[in-house]
Amino acid sequence: MDEETLTPKSQHPTSEKHHDDSNDDDDQPMPDLPHQNPSLPSSQSDTDSGSNGDDEAEDNLQLQNVEAELSTNPSNYDAHVQKIKLMRKMGEIEKLRQAREAMSELFPLTPTMWQEWASDESSINVGDEAFSSIEKLYERGVFDYLSASLWCDYLSFVKEHDPSVRECSPTGIAKARDLYERALTAAGLHIAEGNKIWEAYREFEQAILEAIHDTDIQAKEKQIQRIRSIFHRQLSVPLVNMRSTLLAYKGWEVEQGKALDTKSSDLDGVPSHVASAYHKALEMYNARIHLEEQISRQDISDSERLQQFMNYLKFEESSGDPARAQVLYERAITEFPISSDFWLGYTRYMDKTLKVGSVVSNVYSRAIKNCPWVGELWVRYLLSLERGHASEKEICSVFEKSLQCTFSTIDEYLDLFLTRIDGLRRRISFTSEKEDVLDYSLIRETFQHATDYLSPHLKNTDGLLRLHAYWARLELKLGKDLVAARGVWESLLKICGSMLEAWQGYIAMEIELGHINEARSIYRRCYSKRFPESGAEDICHSWLRFEREFGTLEDLDHSVQKVTPRLEELQLFRSRLKSKLIEERENSFKNAREKRKPVSDISDQQSPAKRQKDTSQNLKKVHEKDKGQVEDLIEQNKMDEITQVDKPDIKNDIQRKEAVPEKGKVFTDQCTAFISNLNLKVTSEDLLEFFSDVGGVVDIRILHDKFTGKSRVHIHCSKNKQTLRGKQLSIARSNPKHGKKEKSGQNVQKKQAGGSSSKESVEASKESRAPLSTARKSRVDNDQLKGKNTFAVPRNVRALGFMSNKPKTEEQDENPKSNDEFRKMFIKG
Known part of the structure; x- marks a missing residue:
C-alpha cells in the first residue's frame, strides 16, 4: 500500500521522538543523483530546459514552505511526506536521506516508503559497505509493519547482492535460509499474500538443488527432501490458490520420479499425513474466505473495514491459534496504524499468550511509536520490560520518553509514575544478590518528581493522597526514616489542608506506629478546620473515639x-443552612407556580387587584373536593383582608399601588361573584340566609363606594335573576380576562343558560384579596348607597355553577364582568 492508503493523521498528537535500535548506525554518504537525463537529445534537452527550470523553481518554493512548516511544527506528518517527495524529485539524495531519517525518528514509515528508500540507495550504491546500509534499511522496514511485498524485495536483494548467498557458500545458504524462515514466521500465514514467501523459498532451494552435482547423490537427496518438506508445510497452511500449490507439488514429485496424475486435483498418491493436513487447511480457508473478502473490499469506508477487521480478529482469537491471530493483528495495524483499539487489543493478546520475550517488547515499542498519546500502552510497556528483565537503563529511558508525551488525562501521568515506582520497589525488595541492587534514593527522587509534576493538577484529589500515602509507607518500610515519612504527610497537608482524608491518613500512620501523643497533636491541629460536607463533624467524633480507645480520662x-x-456551632450552622434552603425551595416553588399562571392582559397602569388571573386547571375535580377545604381557604383569605384593613393610611397606600403597577403578582376571581340591583336595606345576614340552600358561602364582603361609602354585596351566581325583597338580582362572576377567547367558554354559556350548578366546581386561589375591596370594607355599613349595588363573595372562592372562563354576550345580565367593568360600575354608582 502507499502512504495515502495508510491514512495517517496529518498532525501527530505529540512531538515525542522514538528511536529504533537500528538507527544507531549512520548510513554511508551517497553522491547526488543527476538532475537531468543525459541520454536525452540536445534539442529535446534545450526544449525541456525552460520547463524544467520553471518546475525546479516551483519545487524550490514548495520546499521552502514545507521546511518553514516543519520548523514550527515538527510533528506534521504530511509535511514530512511532502518534503521527501520533493527531495526525491529534485535528486538531492543527501538531503533526501536526512529528510527520511528525520521522519523515521518521529513516525514509522509505510512499507512503500521503505521500498522506495531501499531502491534509491541500491540504485546509486555498490560495494560491501553500501550493501550493509541497505540491508539495515530493509530490517528497519520489516520491523515497522507487516508487508509480504517488502519481505520479497528484501529476500531478492540479499540473493542478488550478497556475495556469499549468490555463490551458494555454506555461510550464505545458512544466512538466506534463516532470512526465509523469518519471513515465513512474519508473513507465511498471511492468507492473501503468504504464498509469495513460500514460492520464493521453494525457488531458492530449487536453485540450490540444481547447483548440486549429479555425482553427489547424498547431497542431492537431502536437498530434494528439504524442498518436499517446504511443499508439505505450505499445503498445511490455509492460503489462496491452494489447489494450484497442490498441482505444483504433484508435478514436482513427478519430476523426482514418482507416478502421479498431475492433471487431477485430488490427493491420489499424496502421503496420507499431507492429505489430512491439506483437508484441514482447506476447511480453515473456507471458514475465513468470507472474512477475507470483507476486509479486502474497496467499496466500503475505513470505519466499516475497521469493524470488519475487529470481527475477523474475534474469530481468530476464538480459534485458539496465537500465531494466526498475531499475523492478523499485524495486518490490521498495517492498514490502520494509528488505531489505538488495535494496538491495545494486540498488546493485551500478546501479554496473555506469550507474556514475556523480545517479541512482546517489540510489539510495545512499535505501539508507542504509532500511538504515543495512549498512556495505557506506556504503562504496559514498562511492565513488559520488567517481565523481560530489561536493564534499569532501558526501563528508565522508556519512562522518561513517556513523560514527554501528551495524554488526555492527568490520571494517565499518575499511573505512569506509580508503575515506575512499583517496578523500583519490586527490584529493591526482591532482587537477588546476583543482580544489581538499586538504591532507595531512586524511589525518593521519583516520588519527588511525581509530586512536583502532578500537585498543581491533582490538588485535593484522591490520586495525590494515594501517591503521598504510598510514599510515606515506603519511607518507613524501605527507607527506615520516620522523619521523612512525617515530612511527606506535612508536605501533603500544605497542598491539601482542607482534605479530611489527608489528616486521617496522617493520624492513621501515627496510630499504627503506636505514637499516640503525636496522633493527639494532629487531632488538636485539625478538629476546628472546615472540611467539605460532614467532614468537620466526622473529625470531632473521630477525636472522641480516639481518646476513648487510647487516652486517659483527662x-x-x-x-x-x-x-x-x-459541634454545637456546626449544628447551629447546619440548622440555619437547612432553614435557608427550605425557604429558598419554597420561594422557588412559589415562583414556579406563579410563572405557570396565565399572563395578564391588563395594562401596567392598573392596580394589582385589577390584574388577577384565572388559575383554574380542572374545575370538575375541584367541585368534587370537600367543601370544608374551600371554606378553610376562604377563611384564610378573610384573615388576610382583616390584616390589610388594620394597616394605617390604607387608602393612600391603595391609591399608590393603583398608580404604580406591581409586576409579579397575579390575582384570580374564579371564586368571586358580584350582585347588582339589590334592595338598599339588604344586609349580610339577609344574603347568608338567601344563599343557605346552595351552600358554600363562607363570607360576604360588603364593598363601599369610593365617594359615598355606600355598601355593595357579592354572592353566588347560581341565584341570578331570583327575587330578594321585591327586587330581581343580577349576579355576574368576576372575569378580569374579559375579551379573551377560552376553549371552555361555550360550556359556560350552556351551563349558565340551563341554570344548572350540580356539575360545576370551586377552586381556591393563593393570592390575597384586592386592596381596593379591602379598603372599602373599612367604611361604615349604614351609609346610603346610590346607583347599582353589588355584593361579593371573596375572590378565592369561585361561585358554584360556573364551569368555564369564556364570557357570554354582553346583552345578557349574567355575562361575567371584567375588572374594568366592575370599576366603572363602582364609579358610576
Missing part, C-alpha cells in the same frame, strides 16, 4: 471540652 475530658462547642 484526655477524654479535654477533647470533649474542645469538641463540644465546635
Whole structure:
C-alpha cells in the first residue's frame, strides 16, 4: 500500500521522538543523483530546459514552505511526506536521506516508503559497505509493519547482492535460509499474500538443488527432501490458490520420479499425513474466505473495514491459534496504524499468550511509536520490560520518553509514575544478590518528581493522597526514616489542608506506629478546620473515639471540652443552612407556580387587584373536593383582608399601588361573584340566609363606594335573576380576562343558560384579596348607597355553577364582568 492508503493523521498528537535500535548506525554518504537525463537529445534537452527550470523553481518554493512548516511544527506528518517527495524529485539524495531519517525518528514509515528508500540507495550504491546500509534499511522496514511485498524485495536483494548467498557458500545458504524462515514466521500465514514467501523459498532451494552435482547423490537427496518438506508445510497452511500449490507439488514429485496424475486435483498418491493436513487447511480457508473478502473490499469506508477487521480478529482469537491471530493483528495495524483499539487489543493478546520475550517488547515499542498519546500502552510497556528483565537503563529511558508525551488525562501521568515506582520497589525488595541492587534514593527522587509534576493538577484529589500515602509507607518500610515519612504527610497537608482524608491518613500512620501523643497533636491541629460536607463533624467524633480507645480520662475530658462547642456551632450552622434552603425551595416553588399562571392582559397602569388571573386547571375535580377545604381557604383569605384593613393610611397606600403597577403578582376571581340591583336595606345576614340552600358561602364582603361609602354585596351566581325583597338580582362572576377567547367558554354559556350548578366546581386561589375591596370594607355599613349595588363573595372562592372562563354576550345580565367593568360600575354608582 502507499502512504495515502495508510491514512495517517496529518498532525501527530505529540512531538515525542522514538528511536529504533537500528538507527544507531549512520548510513554511508551517497553522491547526488543527476538532475537531468543525459541520454536525452540536445534539442529535446534545450526544449525541456525552460520547463524544467520553471518546475525546479516551483519545487524550490514548495520546499521552502514545507521546511518553514516543519520548523514550527515538527510533528506534521504530511509535511514530512511532502518534503521527501520533493527531495526525491529534485535528486538531492543527501538531503533526501536526512529528510527520511528525520521522519523515521518521529513516525514509522509505510512499507512503500521503505521500498522506495531501499531502491534509491541500491540504485546509486555498490560495494560491501553500501550493501550493509541497505540491508539495515530493509530490517528497519520489516520491523515497522507487516508487508509480504517488502519481505520479497528484501529476500531478492540479499540473493542478488550478497556475495556469499549468490555463490551458494555454506555461510550464505545458512544466512538466506534463516532470512526465509523469518519471513515465513512474519508473513507465511498471511492468507492473501503468504504464498509469495513460500514460492520464493521453494525457488531458492530449487536453485540450490540444481547447483548440486549429479555425482553427489547424498547431497542431492537431502536437498530434494528439504524442498518436499517446504511443499508439505505450505499445503498445511490455509492460503489462496491452494489447489494450484497442490498441482505444483504433484508435478514436482513427478519430476523426482514418482507416478502421479498431475492433471487431477485430488490427493491420489499424496502421503496420507499431507492429505489430512491439506483437508484441514482447506476447511480453515473456507471458514475465513468470507472474512477475507470483507476486509479486502474497496467499496466500503475505513470505519466499516475497521469493524470488519475487529470481527475477523474475534474469530481468530476464538480459534485458539496465537500465531494466526498475531499475523492478523499485524495486518490490521498495517492498514490502520494509528488505531489505538488495535494496538491495545494486540498488546493485551500478546501479554496473555506469550507474556514475556523480545517479541512482546517489540510489539510495545512499535505501539508507542504509532500511538504515543495512549498512556495505557506506556504503562504496559514498562511492565513488559520488567517481565523481560530489561536493564534499569532501558526501563528508565522508556519512562522518561513517556513523560514527554501528551495524554488526555492527568490520571494517565499518575499511573505512569506509580508503575515506575512499583517496578523500583519490586527490584529493591526482591532482587537477588546476583543482580544489581538499586538504591532507595531512586524511589525518593521519583516520588519527588511525581509530586512536583502532578500537585498543581491533582490538588485535593484522591490520586495525590494515594501517591503521598504510598510514599510515606515506603519511607518507613524501605527507607527506615520516620522523619521523612512525617515530612511527606506535612508536605501533603500544605497542598491539601482542607482534605479530611489527608489528616486521617496522617493520624492513621501515627496510630499504627503506636505514637499516640503525636496522633493527639494532629487531632488538636485539625478538629476546628472546615472540611467539605460532614467532614468537620466526622473529625470531632473521630477525636472522641480516639481518646476513648487510647487516652486517659483527662484526655477524654479535654477533647470533649474542645469538641463540644465546635459541634454545637456546626449544628447551629447546619440548622440555619437547612432553614435557608427550605425557604429558598419554597420561594422557588412559589415562583414556579406563579410563572405557570396565565399572563395578564391588563395594562401596567392598573392596580394589582385589577390584574388577577384565572388559575383554574380542572374545575370538575375541584367541585368534587370537600367543601370544608374551600371554606378553610376562604377563611384564610378573610384573615388576610382583616390584616390589610388594620394597616394605617390604607387608602393612600391603595391609591399608590393603583398608580404604580406591581409586576409579579397575579390575582384570580374564579371564586368571586358580584350582585347588582339589590334592595338598599339588604344586609349580610339577609344574603347568608338567601344563599343557605346552595351552600358554600363562607363570607360576604360588603364593598363601599369610593365617594359615598355606600355598601355593595357579592354572592353566588347560581341565584341570578331570583327575587330578594321585591327586587330581581343580577349576579355576574368576576372575569378580569374579559375579551379573551377560552376553549371552555361555550360550556359556560350552556351551563349558565340551563341554570344548572350540580356539575360545576370551586377552586381556591393563593393570592390575597384586592386592596381596593379591602379598603372599602373599612367604611361604615349604614351609609346610603346610590346607583347599582353589588355584593361579593371573596375572590378565592369561585361561585358554584360556573364551569368555564369564556364570557357570554354582553346583552345578557349574567355575562361575567371584567375588572374594568366592575370599576366603572363602582364609579358610576
